[in-house]
Amino acid sequence: MISVRNISKSYGASKILKGVSLDIKPGEIVTLIGPSGAGKTTFLRTLNWLASPDEGSVRIGDVEISAGHARPRQISALRAQSSMVFQHYHLFHNKTALENITESLIVVHKKTRAEADEIGIKLLIKVGMQDKMHEYPSRLSGGQKQRVGIARALAVEPKVMLFDEPTSSLDPEWVGEVLTVMNQIADEGMTMVVVTHEMRFARNVSKRIVFFDDGAIVESGAPEQLFQNPVHERTRQFLSKERFD
Amino acid sequence: MVKVFDLGFMLTAIPDVLKYLPVTILISFGSSLIGLVVAFIVALIRYFEVPVLSPLCKLYISFIRGTPTLVQLFIVYYGIPIVLVAANQRFGTNINVSGLPKIIYVLFAFALNTGAYMSETIRSAITSVDAGQWEACYSLNMNTRQAVTRIVIPQALTVALPSLGNSWISVMKDTSLAFSIGLVELLSAARLIGARASRYLEVYIDAALMYWGVCIVMEIVLSLLEKRMRKYEGRIGA
Numbered sequence A: 001m002i003s004v005r006n007i008s009k010s011y012g013a014s015k016i017l018k019g020v021s022l023d024i025k026p027g028e029i030v031t032l033i034g035p036s037g038a039g040k041t042t043f044l045r046t047l048n049w050l051a052s053p054d055e056g057s058v059r060i061g062d063v064e065i066s067a068g069h070a071r072p073r074q075i076s077a078l079r080a081q082s083s084m085v086f087q088h089y090h091l092f093h094n095k096t097a098l099e100n101i102t103e104s105l106i107v108v109h110k111k112t113r114a115e116a117d118e119i120g121i122k123l124l125i126k127v128g129m130q131d132k133m134h135e136y137p138s139r140l141s142g143g144q145k146q147r148v149g150i151a152r153a154l155a156v157e158p159k160v161m162l163f164d165e166p167t168s169s170l171d172p173e174w175v176g177e178v179l180t181v182m183n184q185i186a187d188e189g190m191t192m193v194v195v196t197h198e199m200r201f202a203r204n205v206s207k208r209i210v211f212f213d214d215g216a217i218v219e220s221g222a223p224e225q226l227f228q229n230p231v232h233e234r235t236r237q238f239l240s241k242e243r244f245d
Numbered sequence B: 001m002v003k004v005f006d007l008g009f010m011l012t013a014i015p016d017v018l019k020y021l022p023v024t025i026l027i028s029f030g031s032s033l034i035g036l037v038v039a040f041i042v043a044l045i046r047y048f049e050v051p052v053l054s055p056l057c058k059l060y061i062s063f064i065r066g067t068p069t070l071v072q073l074f075i076v077y078y079g080i081p082i083v084l085v086a087a088n089q090r091f092g093t094n095i096n097v098s099g100l101p102k103i104i105y106v107l108f109a110f111a112l113n114t115g116a117y118m119s120e121t122i123r124s125a126i127t128s129v130d131a132g133q134w135e136a137c138y139s140l141n142m143n144t145r146q147a148v149t150r151i152v153i154p155q156a157l158t159v160a161l162p163s164l165g166n167s168w169i170s171v172m173k174d175t176s177l178a179f180s181i182g183l184v185e186l187l188s189a190a191r192l193i194g195a196r197a198s199r200y201l202e203v204y205i206d207a208a209l210m211y212w213g214v215c216i217v218m219e220i221v222l223s224l225l226e227k228r229m230r231k232y233e234g235r236i237g238a
């Protein structure tokens, strides 16, 4: 489903990604873990070309782009393959919960308002937010915002969903409801790439864990294997600081 | 005995002065609207740092800021006819230069003036929109135009509104400068009416009250508009 080849990315003089390659199968759920500043967000952003890599290539589905040859139409084709859920939600402030979902359906996918509303309402029901569909994001709790964020990302029928620390800005009381929705999407067979510090999710839901440090993949493996027998000392050190409850 | 202050005259002159209030309102709204279009274009050019155009826009803003409004008005008033005459000769067009109403010059000059100030307001409002909003747009495969028109500008306008309102008020007050090229608007009308009776203070007070009144009405309208536009910020009931 996803094939990343030797991606590098620098901001100014500092090299953030140092040749990252990763393959992900359809329906696979991969979690990326690693210390702050490791480049996890940057990596995720290269998958939909929000950050354009300096070297390497990204393929999702049958759309492939190589660094340096990206044309707007290709970028758009690549972006159509995925959608993203952000740590800070990034809901459109000037749109209601429902409008947040319908916006891209109407503007990008050229659906009528009625069609878009139908899809939007269905998804809000799915994430348990139908009661708040006419509320603006400023009047929603963090957990509610993130559930709308997930519904918005689902609406475009992506082949892959990218999650960047979807629960990290939430008060602990709201984490559960967001994880529940993510579990549900996982059960439906969605291909997911999830950056998270949520080790419960990493262990219980994901099929593979990738440990990222200093702009590169240090090691990856099934949750049991990586948690119980990490090969690298850096992984061991990182895991010893994370909570698993 | 000559009255120091003729309240009666002040009141009876009101209807005559008031007749010219629409001219003032027309100039201030007309040039603000044209100016707003100019401002958006300039702000976007500057925001996206469009080559060649962006430095030109910067020069334009610098010029407008650094010269008195009255001088700008004179330059437009004396400069445009020369340009038009030259254009007629060169391209064989037949624009009746002397027949151009003065209000056209005034609208043009004030639009350019306020457009420069408003473009800076709008640019900084666009800059203030959280980068995450752009990211969300792009991640959903919206293009830049869609992101700008549907998400960024609506949010930026809310931020910019109070400042744009102030720009409108400045233009409204500056319309009195139109007097210097002989356009009869509120202030010059007041002066003419005052001259007939040789009483000036009364009519100037009339004029002042009218400028002030329009301003107050506009402030109320703007604050209602702002409330409406800010409803998504959650301070006011949704």
Ligand SMILES: Nc1ncnc2c1ncn2[C@@H]1O[C@H](COP(=O)(O)OP(=O)(O)OP(=O)(O)O)[C@@H](O)[C@H]1O
Pocket (backbone or CB within 6 Å): A011, A016, A034, A035, A036, A037, A038, A039, A040, A041, A042, A043
């Ligand atoms: N747009 C940018 N411009 C300049 N530097 C950037 C930019 N985005 C990220 N960086 C830098 O790249 C490095 C990696 O950032 P990134 O956000 O990818 O890390 P991360 O692994 O997601 O960390 P965290 O766990 O804190 O979210 C950081 O040092 C950051 O300062």
Ligand SMILES: [Mg+2]
Pocket (backbone or CB within 6 Å): A040, A041, A042, A164, A165
């Ligand atoms: Mg990050």
